Amino acid sequence: MKLLVIGAGPAGLSAAIYASRAGIETLVLGCQPKVAGNYDIDNYFGFAETISGQELIERGLAQAKRFGSDIHCERVLSVAQQANGGFLAKTESREISVQAVIIATGVSRARPSIENLRDYEGRGVSYCVSCDGFFFRNKETIVIGEGNFAANQALELLQYTPLVAICTQGNRPTMNEDFQRRLGDAKIDVIDGRITRLLGDGFLTKARFADGSERTVWGLFVAMGEASSADFANALGLERNGEFIQVDHHQKTNVPGVFAAGDCTGGFLQIAVAVGEGAKAGNSAIKYIRELRKRSRTLDG
Numbered sequence: 001m002k003l004l005v006i007g008a009g010p011a012g013l014s015a016a017i018y019a020s021r022a023g024i025e026t027l028v029l030g031c032q033p034k035v036a037g038n039y040d041i042d043n044y045f046g047f048a049e050t051i052s053g054q055e056l057i058e059r060g061l062a063q064a065k066r067f068g069s070d071i072h073c074e075r076v077l078s079v080a081q082q083a084n085g086g087f088l089a090k091t092e093s094r095e096i097s098v099q100a101v102i103i104a105t106g107v108s109r110a111r112p113s114i115e116n117l118r119d120y121e122g123r124g125v126s127y128c129v130s131c132d133g134f135f136f137r138n139k140e141t142i143v144i145g146e147g148n149f150a151a152n153q154a155l156e157l158l159q160y161t162p163l164v165a166i167c168t169q170g171n172r173p174t175m176n177e178d179f180q181r182r183l184g185d186a187k188i189d190v191i192d193g194r195i196t197r198l199l200g201d202g203f204l205t206k207a208r209f210a211d212g213s214e215r216t217v218w219g220l221f222v223a224m225g226e227a228s229s230a231d232f233a234n235a236l237g238l239e240r241n242g243e244f245i246q247v248d249h250h251q252k253t254n255v256p257g258v259f260a261a262g263d264c265t266g267g268f269l270q271i272a273v274a275v276g277e278g279a280k281a282g283n284s285a286i287k288y289i290r291e292l293r294k295r296s297r298t299l300d301g
């Protein structure tokens with residue numbers, strides 16, 4: 001596979017239309033975006049009458065498929081750069097190697113409602129196992145989250161420490177059977193209590209639960225819901241403006257081969273902008289992949 005587009009909203013589908021129409025093998029992973037409901041869209045160019053968000057997205061999906069995009073409702077749990085410069089993405093059911101990635105995941109990052117969470121960010125609280133797991137070698141850690149994303153982060157933490165637990169913050173665990181089995185095999189406890197306060201003099205050392213109990217914890221990794229653009233940015237070392245991924249006028253990030261488009265880059269959060277940025281990201285990815293192809297031909301010849 002050449003190009004992975006994460007996100008099947010206006011930005012991701014627009015990128016996929018450009019890339020697949022240019023003959024680039026394109027995989028799009030993402031599910032129904034929020035706007036694909038029964039919402040009236042009145043301000044998108046070319047539709048004199050109101051169109052529903054659902055119909056607009058369905059049309060975009062059909063158009064991307066017409067040009068050969070391979071599109072699946074599948075969640076990406078992590079993306080990492082490989083030694084050869086390519087990227088390895090892990091989903092709930094497979095691993096995929098690609099040459100380039102377009103991040104078009106929209107915005108949303110769920111945070112737990114722990115009153116003093118921010119006081120410990122960078123002092124025990126982290127949002128990225130591959131960035132910060134190393135600092136908690138052989139120490140007690142907790143991953144906060146209820147789904148496959150949290151399970152994957154917890155399993156990744158085992159590279160650094162055997163002392164890993166998951167806390168669902170009182171939410172119902174939604175990990176699939178495969179992840180449940182792997183957590184069981186790795187003896188990772190899934191705690192269903194709710195952490196309400198963090199404790200520690202400067203750095204995190206304990207978590208207090210709603211029932212008043214306390215548990216030693218040096219590293220608290222937030223991985224609620226699904227992996228967000230900020231999670232991918234952390235893992236890939238992308239520059240950010242707060243929660244948003246920083247891009248240039250061609251939607252390039254600071255990492256060659258990684259592009260971003262739509263709401264995840266901030267600015268005016270509208271469909272027209274997402275579609276425009278998706279087009280630019282698709283075009284940049286086409287050029288990047290063609291350049292790689294040319295270079296490998298030169299080396300072969």
Ligand SMILES: Cc1cc2nc3c(=O)[nH]c(=O)nc-3n(C[C@H](O)[C@H](O)[C@H](O)COP(=O)(O)OP(=O)(O)OC[C@H]3O[C@@H](n4cnc5c(N)ncnc54)[C@H](O)[C@@H]3O)c2cc1C
Pocket residue numbers: 006007008009010011012029030031032033034035039040041042043044074075076077104105106107226227228261262263264269270271272274
């Ligand atoms: C209710 C509502 C009404 C709106 N009305 C209007 C309007 O009238 N006009 C207008 O211009 N704008 C409107 N907007 C804003 C508009 O919807 C957004 O600006 C636009 O959808 C952004 O597109 P996007 O592709 O960047 O992100 P999104 O549309 O948010 O799409 C994100 C995609 O990423 C996928 N994704 C996220 N995380 C992962 C992961 N880990 N793995 C795989 N896939 C993932 C999601 O499943 C989804 O497919 C509205 C928004 C909402 C919520």
